[in-house]
Amino acid sequence: MQFSQIDMEMSAVDEKQYPTKHLPEIVLSGRSNVGKSSLINTLLSRKSIARTSSTPGKTQTLNFYNIASKLYFVDVPGYGYAKVSKKQREQFGKIIETYLQTRSEMKGVMLLVDARHTPTEDDFNMYNYLKYYEIDTLVVATKVDKIKRNQRDKQARLIMDKLQLEPEDNLIFFSSETGEGHDDVWQWIQTQSGV
Ligand code: GTP
Numbered sequence: 001m002q003f004s005q006i007d008m009e010m011s012a013v014d015e016k017q018y019p020t021k022h023l024p025e026i027v028l029s030g031r032s033n034v035g036k037s038s039l040i041n042t043l044l045s046r047k048s049i050a051r052t053s054s055t056p057g058k059t060q061t062l063n064f065y066n067i068a069s070k071l072y073f074v075d076v077p078g079y080g081y082a083k084v085s086k087k088q089r090e091q092f093g094k095i096i097e098t099y100l101q102t103r104s105e106m107k108g109v110m111l112l113v114d115a116r117h118t119p120t121e122d123d124f125n126m127y128n129y130l131k132y133y134e135i136d137t138l139v140v141a142t143k144v145d146k147i148k149r150n151q152r153d154k155q156a157r158l159i160m161d162k163l164q165l166e167p168e169d170n171l172i173f174f175s176s177e178t179g180e181g182h183d184d185v186w187q188w189i190q191t192q193s194g195v
């Protein structure tokens, strides 16, 4: 999908700073460095709308990307980065929770996990949290270009087992390098947002 008009509209830490246009919002969440910003760039066929970084913990606010005035992508602070202080981590946690619990525009969350690894305790807790609040969730396993084809089934099972994925939630393999998974992810976004 191509959009001519994409803006990084605003960074927000609290509710007063959320956008006031009533557009559907799709959230990207996951550990630091898992590839949230890269996924946004890939979905939008842009090199660097969302700032990517090899330094984890770069994104520290809710970043709203206005997509052609049709929807927002909301890039949230990555969790589970050890070098971030406990206090900062608690602050991030609060920012995300407030948003997820109050935001009626929020139409679903993409939870990104690394296709190469067993999901962490943080990933499991996040997934659990989303399910507890009955938030529609898509699990996206990123960086699939880094695993061999014959490892995929095993990795898929590992991820599904560790997260205790519910039957209604899908798992999509994704790569911002090759574009794999691009269409499936867009399909889910369109279904969720009605765009
Ligand atoms: P924070 O903002 O710190 O939470 O990180 P993030 O989740 O936004 O990760 P980001 O998109 O900045 O990517 C982190 C690193 O992983 C960068 O060096 C990316 O180039 C790399 N990366 C992201 N996605 C992929 C992928 O699909 N394949 C490969 N090979 N590398 C990727």
Ligand code: MG
Binding pocket: 036, 037, 038, 051, 052, 058, 059, 075
């Ligand atoms: Mg980021």
